Amino acid sequence: MNKGFLYVFLCFILSTAADAANRVVTGVVLAGDDNQPLVGVSIQVPSDELKKAGISSNTLGTITDVNGNFSISVPDEVRRLVFTYIGYQEESLLLQDGRNDYRIVLQSGTHMLADVVVTGYQTVERRRLTAAVSKIDVSEAVIGAAKSIDQALAGQIAGVSVTNTTGSPGAPARIRIRGTASLNGTQDPLWVMDGMPLEGTDIPRISSSNDNDIINMGQTAIAGISPNDIESITILKDAAATAIYGARAANGVIVITTKRGRSGKPVINFNTRLTYMPNLNTSRLNLLRSEEKVDLELELMKEPDDEVFFSPVPVYATKGGVAAILTRYNLLEAYRKNGWNGLTPEAQQAINNLKTVHTDWNDILYRDAFTQEYNLSLSGGAEKITYYNSLGYTKENGNVPAVSMDRFNLTSKTDYRLSKVLKLGFSLFVNRRKNNTFVTDTYGFSNPNYYSRIANPYFAPFSADSRYLYDYDIATGNTRDLKQGFNIFEERANSSDEATTTAINSIFDAELRFGDHWKLSSQVGVQWEQYEQQRYVGQETFSMRNARINSHYWDNASKTNKYLLPEGGMHKTTDRTMSQIMWKTLGEYKNTFADSHDVQAMIGSEIRKNRYDNHSVNGYGYNPRTLTTKPLIFRDEAQARAYPLYTKNYQENAFASFFANGSYSLMKRYILGASVRMDGSDLFGVDKKYRYLPIYSVSGLWRISNEAFLQSYDRIDNLALRLSYGLQGNIDKNTSPFLIGRYENISILPGVTEENITISDAPNSKLRWEKTASYNLGVDFSAIEQRINLSIDYYYRKGTDLIGTRMLPLENGFTSMSINWASMENRGIEVNLQTRNIMTKDFSWYTSFNFAYNRNKVLRQMVPDNQTTPGLEGYPVGAIFALEVKSIDPQTGRIYIANPEGKAVTLEELYGASDPAGTGFYEFKTTPVQERTFYKYIGSSDAPYTGGLMNTFTYHNWELSVNFAYHLGAYVRTSPSYKIVGQDPGHNVNRDILERWSPANPTGTLPALLTRKTFPADYSLIDNRGDIYRNLSIWVKKQNYIRLQNIRLAYRMPAVFLHPLHISGATLALEGRNLLVFGSSYKNYMDPESMGNLYATPIPKSITFNFNLDF
Secondary structure (H helix, E strand, O other), rough: OOOHHHHHHHHHHHHHHHHHHHHHHHHEEOOOOOOEEEEOOOEEEOOHHHHHOOOOOOEEEEOOOOEEEEEEEEOOOOOOEEEOOOOOOOOOEOOOOOOEEEEEOOEHHOOOOOOOOOOOOEEHHHHHHOOOEEEEEOOOHHHOOOOOOOHHHHOOOOOOEEEOOOOOOOEEEEEOOOOOOOOOOOOOEEEEEEOEEEEHHHHHOOOOOHHHHHHHOOOOOHHHHHHHEEEEEEEEHHHHHHHHHHHOOOOEEEEEEOOOOOOEEEEEEEEEEEEEEEEOHHHHEEOOHHHHHHHHHHHHOHHHHHHHHEEOOOOOOEOOHHHHHHHHHOOOOHHHHHHHHHOOOHHHHHHHHOOOOOOHHHHHOOOEEEEEEEEEEEEEEEEEEEEEEEEEHHHHHHHHOEEEEEEEEEEEEEEOOOOOOEEEEEEEEEEEEEEEEEEOOOOOOOHHHHHHHHHOOOOOOOOOOOOOOOOOOOOOEEEEEOOOOOOOHHHHHHHEEEEEOOOOOOOEEEEEEEOOOOEEEEEEEEEEEEEEEEEEOOOOHHHHHOOOOOOEEEOOOOOOOEEOOOOOOOEEEEEEEEEEEEEEEEEEEEEEEEEEEEEEEEEEEEEEEEEEEEEEEEEEEOOOOHHHHHHHOOOHHHHOOOHHHHEEEEEEEEEEEEEEEEEEEOOOOOEEEEEEEEEEEEOOOOHHEEEEEEEEEEEEEEEEEHHHHHHOOOEEEEEEEEEEEEEEEEEOOOOOOOEEEEEEEEEEEOOOOEEEEHHHHHHHOOOOOOEEEEEEEEEEEEOOOOOOOEEEEEEEEEEEEEEEEEEOOOHOOOOOOEEEEEEEEEEEEEEEEEEEEEEOOOOEEEEEEEEEEEEEEEEEEOOOOOOOOOOEEEEOEEEEEEEOOEEEOOOOOOEEOOOOOOEEEEEEHOOOOOOOOOOOEEOOOOOHHHOOOOOOEEOOOOOOEEEEEEEEEEEEEEEEEEEEEEEEEEEEOOOOOOOOOOOOOOOOOEHHHHEEOOOOOOOEEEEOOOOOOHHHHHHHHHOHHHHHHOOOOHHEEEEEEEEEEEEEEEEEEEOOOOOOOOEEEEEEEEEEEEEOEEOOOOOOOOOOOHOOOOOOOOOOOOEEEEEEEOO
């Protein structure tokens, strides 16, 4: 009995002693911006603290519950806990003797540099980074109402310039990181999602020669990624960051990290956004009103005929409402002789009636639009498995009726920790996008953005009984064409363009860990995308009528005009498939020696294979009821090539890469890093020494704040100096080292054809990768407990071996060939500043400001012999050259241009015009080489100054964020406001035409209209060379603007009301996007980003209601 009692007593004493060696630490973790509890915060005991306590385990920790509470038992020797949570700054807690309960407040990481950066290949601690890298933790405040992740980047990061190509649903944004690195190759950054480089992210280039094609601009692979599934975005800028990605990284790398599940209770999130986009405001187009347009037509119709070879030729086309009335009453000649008084009262009344009709094209061509977005996600997990699943649907309507995009998203990610050694992961991203738009004709008339500019304000598209009325003045030609009537609503009702994209991205990850230092990982990624397009143009459309008329030809056998195209519509089907398979293997080693030496090394390989398959079928004489087409009987090969019925393209490329990187840190003060990669591709390699491209980088960091001489400055949290150099690469997929030819049949005699191959490009066995050498010097600074975070970077990038065109002597048998000839440079400075201005219990104010300056210059370029404008050598790649208009003659309205010596001369004098035969047809003696000297550099289309300013204010449960983005210093060549030769009276025109010089307006500041009688040499020059008029400096405008990117007001509902309903969080938000634009005038356009393209849909304003719910 006594022995038993003694045994129990000893056990009690021992257990009490054991408990006395531990302490239980409890508390609550709150978010600093709204004081709401944070669920799932990781609380860990650092490994050095465990060693001090004699604990052999490497980990000891816990997470917060649904109320933000935690409890953890730790040894008495432990003096520090570390709190981490995605999107928030890491917090370190020093434990105090006698105190076991704490209140921890984590500050949002969206306002300062994140502690961990995912580069795609590795996850690196921020303090160890020697490269120029920027990171955004994606939140509701960052994404807001942006429909795609590329649009959301505008104004967020220094050195990342984001411009919208068009405001159509699903349209891609144009992104440039530290300028342009290639002349003809890819200029868009490389996108990487969860470690897998994505294909299909390049944006087609739109220029003045194909600006009508902007509505056909396809979406990139980025359009299918739901912003709600993204956790963070990392921008890799310099060679130290991008060299590991090899030959596709010269334009920078954007790394997307998607959301993953976390251990703990399941979390359900529901998010919806409802967006209203008000109707566009076409008043900014500055078009003539009905009375002004009628007066202009009266003025033009009064102009007497010119004489060409002793025959009368109208100066202006006999088109427009006034011409129709004068022709109907047979009063055109009477009007030219006697003016208004020469008209009958009936004709005068009819003309005056035109002035009373005011068609509101803004109201009938555009509409208010609504967008719906719904997202549902489920995430959670246990010790061995975590999961994240989401469903999303977006219905985005455009301001143009029947233009829309539907997107479905499915994401499923699962991670399995099978043991301490093995971890597996599988991710599946599926999206399906359906785009509806209009079919545009050759002239762009059926594009509402263009037609709204040229439609006469007095023309009504419907009769009183709702029948179609036709615009017979729209067609080209000198008179009205009653066979080619146009009605945009008939056009839209009888045509359609529907495209469906189905994309599947799957990623399989495997990771083996050997102890604390070794890791072997492998990733297999598959990207598959199928694009299907159905285009239909009905028989009852201007486009089809015009196409059929233009297909007529003379048939010698029957001695009649025949039509190649049969009666009926047109139906075109396009199918395009893109696929990529990638296998990547990595081996990593990390270790710390003597608490002073940190070593990290990685080696790996990557194999990729891409395949593109495209085919289209075109049918004419299409009957939508019977779904049949009619055959085309071609008379020769040339006619068959003009109307291709079936086309097929196929391309396959393979890439093999080997890479390695490493870093060494001494006493957490001095860090050295290096990387190397060898890329090989079947795109090159006719000459084997050019098949592989070695890419490398070296970098270093000196953390000055850890030096002893700065320890007394306790307000300085971090001061570091970074330096890097490396080589980056790029690919121009539009070129080939091989001989390129086109197989065809040619006519050698009437009725006789012969097989032939036409050579389109000369072979070049030495064609190789483009290269960019990059230098970067950066300073990182933070102070006052990270209330101030500042980073400044200076960079210099020089691209060499850029692929360009070189003219060849005729004896070579080729006119030109693609060679590695050109070079260019980019240099600039970037500033990122984040501050926590005010932080109290109830109120906080954060500011983020970024600024970037980039100067681009082409160092070497070959100019074709027949090019009449200057080459880019010595100027930016976006250089705009123009004929400098010195003045408009106040006596005649004639244009005076600055010659190469700066003297004001007429176009006749500048181009050496002469009329030796005295027939009125002029010769111009200038050569292309001479003409290049006439032009003056005005500026660049790429803004040298870009950036953004973001302010976030929180008060109790309210949050207000205001985001500005700015582009300064750019120029844009706009379309001429009117034509000074051959102005078409059948089209409406910009009100700038009222500012032209005329005898009635001698103070006009714009050029006078030209005729053969006024200044025949100038008339003849511009009539034959329309590019000269388009290239006048008066049409080049500054493009400086500051855009209120978004303003967002959010309210987080108090937890006390939500927890009884088992709701962990609820947020209501209202956001306005693109509400205000400040800066230089963008008169004649609805938005500064659409300046220069008459066919682009402007960026719409929008108001979004957002509701976010967490369970």
